[in-house]
Amino acid sequence: xxxxxxxxxxxxxxxxxxxxxxxxxxxxxxxxxxxxxxxxxxxxxxxxxxxxxxxxxxxxxxxxxxxxxxxxxxxxxxxxxxxxxxxxxxxxxxxxxxxx
Ligand code: HEC
Numbered sequence: 001x002x003x004x005x006x007x008x009x010x011x012x013x014x015x016x017x018x019x020x021x022x023x024x025x026x027x028x029x030x031x032x033x034x035x036x037x038x039x040x041x042x043x044x045x046x047x048x049x050x051x052x053x054x055x056x057x058x059x060x061x062x063x064x065x066x067x068x069x070x071x072x073x074x075x076x077x078x079x080x081x082x083x084x085x086x087x088x089x090x091x092x093x094x095x096x097x098x099x100x
Contacts, residue, residue: 020086023100030091037075042095046075052098063092 020026031040037047048054055063067088070078083091094100 019084020090023090026087026090027094027100030094050095052096055095058096060092060096063095064088067091 021029031042034047034050035042035045037045038050039045042050044050066076067083068078068080070076079088
Protein backbone atom coordinates (compact mmCIF):
# COMPACT_ATOMS: atom_id res chain seq x y z
CA UNK A 1 0.00 0.00 0.00
CA UNK A 2 2.72 2.45 1.02
CA UNK A 3 4.92 1.37 -1.85
CA UNK A 4 2.06 1.82 -4.30
CA UNK A 5 1.54 5.39 -3.11
CA UNK A 6 5.23 6.15 -3.41
CA UNK A 7 5.36 4.73 -6.93
CA UNK A 8 2.35 6.73 -8.06
CA UNK A 9 3.93 9.82 -6.59
CA UNK A 10 7.23 9.22 -8.42
CA UNK A 11 5.58 8.40 -11.71
CA UNK A 12 3.64 11.62 -11.85
CA UNK A 13 6.42 14.01 -10.89
CA UNK A 14 10.01 14.43 -12.00
CA UNK A 15 12.56 14.15 -9.22
CA UNK A 16 15.71 16.22 -9.46
CA UNK A 17 18.19 17.21 -6.77
CA UNK A 18 17.42 20.90 -7.03
CA UNK A 19 13.86 20.88 -8.18
CA UNK A 20 10.98 21.49 -5.87
CA UNK A 21 7.51 20.31 -6.60
CA UNK A 22 4.46 22.43 -6.24
CA UNK A 23 3.54 23.08 -2.57
CA UNK A 24 0.13 21.52 -3.22
CA UNK A 25 1.87 18.33 -4.36
CA UNK A 26 4.15 18.35 -1.32
CA UNK A 27 1.28 18.96 1.05
CA UNK A 28 -0.55 16.06 -0.55
CA UNK A 29 2.58 13.95 -0.17
CA UNK A 30 2.89 14.77 3.55
CA UNK A 31 -0.74 13.91 4.24
CA UNK A 32 -0.88 10.82 2.01
CA UNK A 33 2.58 9.31 2.34
CA UNK A 34 3.68 10.44 5.78
CA UNK A 35 0.01 10.14 6.69
CA UNK A 36 -0.08 6.48 5.75
CA UNK A 37 1.72 5.91 9.05
CA UNK A 38 1.23 9.15 10.96
CA UNK A 39 -2.46 9.49 10.09
CA UNK A 40 -4.02 11.62 7.34
CA UNK A 41 -4.34 14.49 9.79
CA UNK A 42 -0.85 13.68 11.14
CA UNK A 43 -2.13 13.11 14.65
CA UNK A 44 -0.72 9.64 14.84
CA UNK A 45 -1.31 6.07 13.73
CA UNK A 46 1.45 3.50 13.41
CA UNK A 47 3.82 6.46 13.77
CA UNK A 48 3.46 9.19 16.40
CA UNK A 49 1.59 12.48 16.24
CA UNK A 50 3.59 14.90 14.03
CA UNK A 51 1.30 17.94 14.17
CA UNK A 52 2.75 21.41 14.72
CA UNK A 53 1.86 21.36 18.45
CA UNK A 54 3.80 18.17 18.93
CA UNK A 55 6.87 18.95 16.86
CA UNK A 56 7.49 22.41 18.27
CA UNK A 57 10.40 21.21 20.39
CA UNK A 58 12.23 19.97 17.31
CA UNK A 59 15.29 21.76 16.05
CA UNK A 60 14.83 22.16 12.25
CA UNK A 61 18.18 20.47 11.60
CA UNK A 62 17.23 17.46 13.70
CA UNK A 63 13.85 17.22 11.99
CA UNK A 64 15.54 17.41 8.59
CA UNK A 65 17.81 14.53 9.68
CA UNK A 66 14.86 12.42 10.85
CA UNK A 67 13.13 12.87 7.48
CA UNK A 68 16.24 12.26 5.38
CA UNK A 69 17.64 9.33 7.38
CA UNK A 70 14.56 7.87 9.02
CA UNK A 71 14.80 6.34 12.49
CA UNK A 72 16.87 3.14 12.24
CA UNK A 73 15.32 0.10 13.83
CA UNK A 74 11.78 1.52 13.52
CA UNK A 75 9.19 1.72 10.74
CA UNK A 76 10.18 5.35 10.04
CA UNK A 77 11.91 5.08 6.65
CA UNK A 78 14.61 7.35 5.18
CA UNK A 79 13.17 9.74 2.58
CA UNK A 80 16.44 10.84 1.01
CA UNK A 81 15.87 8.76 -2.16
CA UNK A 82 12.50 10.39 -2.80
CA UNK A 83 12.82 14.03 -1.86
CA UNK A 84 15.11 16.81 -3.04
CA UNK A 85 16.77 19.16 -0.53
CA UNK A 86 14.38 22.06 -1.19
CA UNK A 87 11.46 19.67 -0.76
CA UNK A 88 12.72 18.49 2.61
CA UNK A 89 13.18 22.15 3.58
CA UNK A 90 9.58 22.82 2.58
CA UNK A 91 8.29 19.84 4.57
CA UNK A 92 10.34 20.79 7.67
CA UNK A 93 8.93 24.29 7.47
CA UNK A 94 5.41 23.00 6.93
CA UNK A 95 5.60 20.58 9.85
CA UNK A 96 7.03 23.19 12.22
CA UNK A 97 4.78 26.10 11.27
CA UNK A 98 1.73 24.53 9.66
CA UNK A 99 2.13 27.11 6.90
CA UNK A 100 2.53 26.26 3.25
C1 HEC B 1 6.11 3.28 7.15
C2 HEC B 1 5.57 4.14 8.19
C3 HEC B 1 6.04 5.59 8.24
C4 HEC B 1 6.03 6.52 7.23
C5 HEC B 1 5.55 6.32 5.80
C6 HEC B 1 6.54 7.75 7.81
N1 HEC B 1 6.85 7.56 9.12
FE1 HEC B 1 7.60 8.97 10.40
N2 HEC B 1 7.70 7.57 11.87
C7 HEC B 1 7.22 6.28 11.79
C8 HEC B 1 7.40 5.62 13.08
C9 HEC B 1 7.00 4.20 13.43
C10 HEC B 1 8.00 6.57 13.93
C11 HEC B 1 8.39 6.40 15.41
C12 HEC B 1 9.76 5.79 15.47
C13 HEC B 1 10.19 5.61 16.91
O1 HEC B 1 9.73 4.64 17.52
O2 HEC B 1 10.97 6.45 17.39
C14 HEC B 1 8.17 7.79 13.13
C15 HEC B 1 8.72 8.95 13.63
C16 HEC B 1 8.71 10.16 12.97
C17 HEC B 1 9.13 11.41 13.53
C18 HEC B 1 9.64 11.64 14.94
C19 HEC B 1 8.46 12.02 15.80
C20 HEC B 1 8.83 12.32 17.23
O3 HEC B 1 7.92 12.65 18.01
O4 HEC B 1 10.01 12.26 17.59
C21 HEC B 1 8.95 12.37 12.59
C22 HEC B 1 9.23 13.85 12.72
C23 HEC B 1 8.44 11.70 11.41
N3 HEC B 1 8.31 10.35 11.67
C24 HEC B 1 8.13 12.35 10.25
C25 HEC B 1 7.72 11.70 9.09
C26 HEC B 1 7.53 12.38 7.83
C27 HEC B 1 7.73 13.87 7.59
C28 HEC B 1 7.15 11.43 6.94
C29 HEC B 1 6.88 11.60 5.45
C30 HEC B 1 8.00 12.19 4.69
C31 HEC B 1 7.07 10.15 7.66
N4 HEC B 1 7.43 10.37 8.96
C32 HEC B 1 6.67 8.94 7.11
C33 HEC B 1 6.69 5.68 10.68
C34 HEC B 1 6.56 6.27 9.43
